[in-house]
Amino acid sequence: IAGITQAPTSQILAAGRRMTLRCTQDMRHNAMYWYRQDLGLGLRLIHYSNTAGTTGKGEVPDGYSVSRANTDDFPLTLASAVPSQTSVYFCASSDPGGLSFFGQGTRLTVV
Amino acid sequence: SQQGEEDPQALSIQEGENATMNCSYKTSINNLQWYRQNSGRGLVHLILIRSNEREKHSGRLRVTLDTSKKSSSLLITASRAADTASYFCASAAGNTPLVFGKGTRLSVIA
Numbered sequence: 001i002a003g004i005t006q007a008p009t010s011q012i013l014a015a016g017r018r019m020t021l022r023c024t025q026d027m028r029h030n031a032m033y034w035y036r037q038d039l040g041l042g043l044r045l046i047h048y049s050n051t052a053g054t055t056g057k058g059e060v061p062d063g064y065s066v067s068r069a070n071t072d073d074f075p076l077t078l079a080s081a082v083p084s085q086t087s088v089y090f091c092a093s094s095d096p097g098g099l100s101f102f103g104q105g106t107r108l109t110v111v
Numbered sequence: 112s113q114q115g116e117e118d119p120q121a122l123s124i125q126e127g128e129n130a131t132m133n134c135s136y137k138t139s140i141n142n143l144q145w146y147r148q149n150s151g152r153g154l155v156h157l158i159l160i161r162s163n164e165r166e167k168h169s170g171r172l173r174v175t176l177d178t179s180k181k182s183s184s185l186l187i188t189a190s191r192a193a194d195t196a197s198y199f200c201a202s203a204a205g206n207t208p209l210v211f212g213k214g215t216r217l218s219v220i221a
Contacts, residue, residue: 004153033208042199042213043154050206058208090153098142098203102153 006103023091134200
């Protein structure tokens with residue numbers, strides 16, 4: 001059982017470049033989320049999707065975009081990366097009872 | 112920010128001792144959840160307590176919820192070195208995404 005798969009696991013990216021973080025789930029959950037985790041700040045929600053075809057903004061959406069073309073995939077795109085987007089990014093989905101399942105994270109460094 | 116807060120930020124105890132972590136949240140909730148994160152890994156859910164429940168147990172874990180104070184606590188009894196991790200609470204309200212606290216870093220010394 002794979003659960004949530006994120007790719008890549010880590011990336012060093014030049015500032016100004018475009019980057020898409022991939023997230024795939026095999027649990028058929030409707031709700032999916034992207035969080036960033038920074039030391040001392042905990043997890044902050046970037047974008048979410050309650051079901052395929054819909055997305056919503058979280059606490060820190062600026063500089064990021066998402067799409068939800070189908071149930072399984074929820075990619076996160078940085079259109080033009082900046083150093084402040086250096087972080088660990090987690091994708092998650094939640095079951096109908098509200099429990100969330102997380103991927104292993106993508107460690108992104110923008111230089 | 113709608114984030115909750117965990118207290119303490121860091122906790123260091125000896126193996127065999129109990130560890131208590133507290134969480135406060137800001138809005139009315141449907142349920143409150145606790146998650147664990149090992150270093151460099153994703154979060155794993157531990158336990159969910161609904162707003163109409165006051166206490167819940169799972170193995171060595173005991174969670175309490177006080178909705179009048181908007182607070183929850185996680186007690187780990189007879190701690191082990193393998194319990195060393197960060198612990199997060201997350202509040203759930205309606206269909207909105209979970210709101211996570213900043214976490215408590217627990218170190219259990221063998």
